Amino acid sequence: MGSHATQVSTEEKGRLSRSLSHGQMTMIALGLAVGTGLFLGSGGAIAIAGPAVIISYAIGSLIAAVIAACAGEMAVRYPVQGGFGTIAGRFLGPYAGYLTRWAYWATMVPLTGAELVAVGKYMGYWYPDIPLWLWVVVSGAIIVALNLTSVKSFGTMEFFLSSIKVIAVIVFIVFGLVLVFFGLPNTPATGLGNLTNDGGFLPNGISSIWISLAVVMFSFGGVELISISAAEAKDPVRSVSSSVKAMMYRLATFYVLAIFVVVAMMPWKQAATLEGEVSSSPFVMVFSALNIPFIAGITNFVVLTAALSGANAALYAATRQMHALAHDSMAPKAFARTTGNGIPALALGLSMVGSLVAVVMAITGVANIFVMMMSLVTVCVLVVWFMILTSYMFFKKQEGNASPFRVWGGRTTAALALLGVLATFAAMFFTQDMAIPATVGVAFFAFISIVYFAFVRSRQSVNHDAFTEASDYANQQQ
Template sequence: MAMIAMGSALGTGLFLGSGEAIGIAGPAVIISFALGSLIAATIALSMGEMASRHPVRGGFGTLAAHYLSPFWGYITRWLYWIVTVCVTGAELVACAAYLAYWVPAIPIWAGILIFAAVIIAINLSSVGSFGIVEFFLSSIKVIAVFAFILVGAVLVFFGLPDAPAPGLSRLTADGGFAPNGWAAVWIALSVVMFSFGGIELLSITAAEAKDPARSIRTAARTTIVRLAFFYVFCIGFVLCLVPWRTAAGSGEDVATSPFVMVFDQLGIPGAAHITNLLVLIAALSAANANLYAGSRMLHSLASDGLAPRFAAHTTAHRVPVVGIALSSAGLLGAALLAFSGVGGVFGYMMSLVVFAVILVWALILCTYIAFRRRGISGATFRMPGGVPTAIVGLIGLVAVFATIAVRPSMQVAAMVGVPAVLVAVVLYVAVARRRMDPADIEEAFAEAESMR
């Protein structure tokens, strides 16, 4: 379960998105990642506490419907389904770009279809098979990142015979530690938080875990620690080894990404190809995990009468085949937008995901506050600080959302996201409210109780 969440979070946010964040804040982006880790921790731990008590179908969406209102459960789940579709599309576009790095003759659309077929096949297998494959993909990614941290530490503090150790000098060499001012640390959070998208999977996977109480307790604690360690140290060593202005210009071109630059300094033949393989696996793993999340979220919506009932159909192995098909259909639009030639498409897609996922995270924390105020007992662990910690997390999310005032890409995301939320509200009032059966939500909680 921890590896599935890691699989979603360790993707293009680190390998492609970090360059943009570095360009905004310079070396001080390290603080942005540290702050982002703290905000993400409140979400992961609050979800872990609730899910260990209620390993319900639909995860945090069903919990929001139970503890807040059916309307907020509806909005939470539809918003998150949109997030998963957008993220999966972005990751597959990245996979196709990495494939084209080796075989330029293969067009982007063909690469997208190839990798789409791979992740759809994985998701159509049994839940156990999916977990094994995702564990394998995420393990490769985690081992690669850990190896990068070790190599980076050697290069930074000991160096090589033909490459003296730079130490921490590059962190202040070009304009100081915060060359664009301390406000840039705040602005960079609008990019950094994309990197933590995926921690929600801890809640969604609980309903299919063999021992949810124990699994959630372990996964919630370890996932956020690993992510914080990986992101802060990876970015820190990149900035120690590569001038920040050079790293900021990486964009989406794998040949000039900060990680390729670092490995090139080792003088290892084919370092760029090795890195290309690793970032491809990272993107494929994240796409795979997000398709899983989107299909399960759509299945829960259909089961509760908030989506067409046929989307609740599952195979003999309890795989939501219709949910997978519908979630996969959304990839086409995202892929077309990504390779249409419009400049900065990936950045806009990241901003749209951040806009939607911040709303989802805020509702998760609000659900947690309602959960704790009811005095529910039976959770296998509790988030340190409880409600006050959740309130701190909410304040952090509000601060990230406030970057909409200064970041054009976040403003574009709001122009798309706000109408989408309004359409969802209208559909709820006109259709979903009458179709919803509160007994379905209670049935999900009854199933969860039997699992415990």
């Protein structure tokens, strides 16, 4: 009887359930940050920078680590619904909070669709005659079912899916390094020749490192999810702190070493996919070229799992952000409602729009679906990161070291990362297939800004009680 009363109370208040462990939070964030951008999108970055893409990923991982840490420091202090978007509203003003949160929702919605398209492409490796759109529909139904379970069950499943991916990346790196430097009985070591063949280490000039960031940074979308999931953490102080630390070193290790293995094991022009559809992952191509029995199929299964995990986490993030928007009168109130087990089902349904767009594009035969959706995701997430870093600088100015978790270098480190974000945004307009989606993204932000000043501004305010409640809860856990 008491349990039922608790469920009703949760539904009426539209509150989320605090039931995620710190391990689940880490893996949910890794479900986005280590995924399709690395496994499938890396081909485009290799095409732009050649072997020097290793430097691009090293720079990108540093920027992403700073963003995750800044979002984490603020979330430890204020584990509020809406995460960094809500925090932006407090420290930069209501309009900034509105823009940040809609930008994040606009990031996660097409990202869900892009990940599902990737699932379809990976399935096409085994079943080339089955249409792409059918796989998008089937995989979309799977992630909806997962997201309709309780957040604790969702966290458990995402922990499982992300664990497979993380273990597989580690195995790939170790196995790849052995093949590069030592070889196997029937496979000679490839050595480092591929890093300087075909035009040298920098075949397209030093500027290619900067331009390739436009593709590379898509891979790191999701590092900020720790801030969003803090509102559903059992122990936000411990969970966010440990998750951010784990995220920082895993990003640098996984991305830099994995990309090194790819460009060392095969000619960079073979791994590159600058034009046309991305037909397969460079990771699968590496092992296919080595003729090792079954390993390419196993690798394809791993990257398939990674894409499904990424779609699952992206839909979760989009749903929670829409719930927070509605809860604070920035979207229709209906989307703030939750089910008896704390799931915002209506917000979940709306957040599936990216998947529906992916299905329509696949059915109508639109070319470069993945590249187009990836580009739109990138421009939206760059806006989100800009707002996170800017919010952090104002947060530090006003609150100093009030958070028990602190970023090394504080505002100076955040400012350097901010320059990296701005440089990446500029690079998008010099990258093939990205300029048009970037322009669409700018138009989207112009549109929601008009909506804000016409309809939302008059009824929006910062919910200071939510900050007080979240801060008190965090203090109790210390």
